[in-house]
């Protein structure tokens with residue numbers, strides 16, 4: 001039997017925890033400062049994997065032991081996206097101030113559901129800054145989300161409810177007399193299909209419009225699809241313009257889409273998960289001209305702002321419709337004019353009630369670095385991509401498989417035919433990853449398979465690109481000579 005002494009989760013000895021926490025910070029700094037010396041990635045050995053099969057620990061262990069285990073079995077096997085030669089898929093590379101922000105937010109413990117708190121002010125201010133960046137008015141509403149997928153889902157929910165013309169929240173989608181249609185290029189991110197499926201509209205509600213040679217949505221084809229769907233009795237609701245596709249960094253002609261949406265009376269949503277912050281880089285701001293005319297935009301701070309995962313954001317120019325889509329209060333959560341719960345209730349603008357204080361890590365990094373610095377990092381990434389594209393074009397053994405639209409390079413080592421190219425380049429990619437030399441990913445553009453480097457990494461230096469291309473050529477030679485042996 002326990003005696004009746006109360007317990008808490010606080011340490012028995014704060015001084016001991018203080019010393020250990022200091023050690024964790026010291027080692028975290030060493031970990032970051034030496035990131036270049038480590039392999040980008042390494043596979044987890046079976047014996048380490050086996051340690052994750054232990055059952056629920058009922059009894060305590062000293063935190064020092066837990067920390068040691070974390071270092072050995074977890075931190076030694078990271079994704080590697082903080083490494084200067086990680087360019088796979090589309091990650092951010094995090095930042096230390098952001099990490100401190102996450103720590104401080106967790107210590108403070110505030111829930112961003114709503115309420116009269118400093119944290120709520122920080123979130124509103126971060127949203128206001130994102131509005132400035134995207135060219136949205138301060139009157140727009142918004143919310144921070146876990147990422148771009150949820151940010152887009154929040155926007156699509158508002159668009160669905162507004163387009164239906166009746167109370168979808170009450171009646172559900174079954175009452176839709178004319179099925180809704182959302183248009184996007186065939187390069188659109190898969191999260192849009194997922195969102196429309198979740199919203200009960202079905203994947204066929206997403207109409208994928210063909211793209212041009214630069215993977216941009218073809219405006220004529222868009223116009224034709226809308227006319228055709230109207231004739232079929234469907235209801236065009238929204239055009240999704242992508243400001244930076246995940247595959248090749250293509251930026252749709254946002255101005256033409258805005259004109260078309262004005263003319264057709266459609267909602268214009270921009271998926272700016274990649275390029276929504278491009279206006280921070282003055283020399284590239286033109287690329288996203290028209291973004292400011294969208295009715296909503298999704299932005300992903302954990303991508304080009306390098307916020308530690310997770311942080312997404314959505315901004316919506318119809319705050320009333322946004323509120324009407326998500327507002328919900330149980331009897332246990334009634335608002336007050338005064339006291340802790342007073343003020344804008346943030347959960348009225350999204351799916352989640354409880355949310356972490358993810359705004360702090362963004363807020364601190366903006367204040368510390370200045371927004372202009374983020375713009376320069378964006379330009380630097382684009383320069384890296386152009387530099388690499390040049391080097392690829394100059395080398396007879398290498399070829400681009402897609403135009404370099406922004407910060408993404410799709411290229412490959414040449415081979416006898418398409419099948420051989422896919423086999424060779426996949427093997428090059430896997431060997432580079434397995435040896436911890438670099439993490440590129442791969443993709444297929446216009447039927448051509450190739451390696452893909454997305455430069456979204458503030459630690460990358462030009463020599464990383466030189467080293468990487470040398471490694472690609474060396475590994476390719478090795479594979480080819482093995483085949484010929």
Ligand SMILES: *Cc1c(COP(=O)(O)O)cnc(C)c1O
Nearest residue numbers: 147148149189191246271273274
């Ligand atoms: C990454 C990405 C998304 C999805 O965002 P998550 O943060 O991964 O949920 C959506 N659209 C585009 C264009 C993206 O690049």
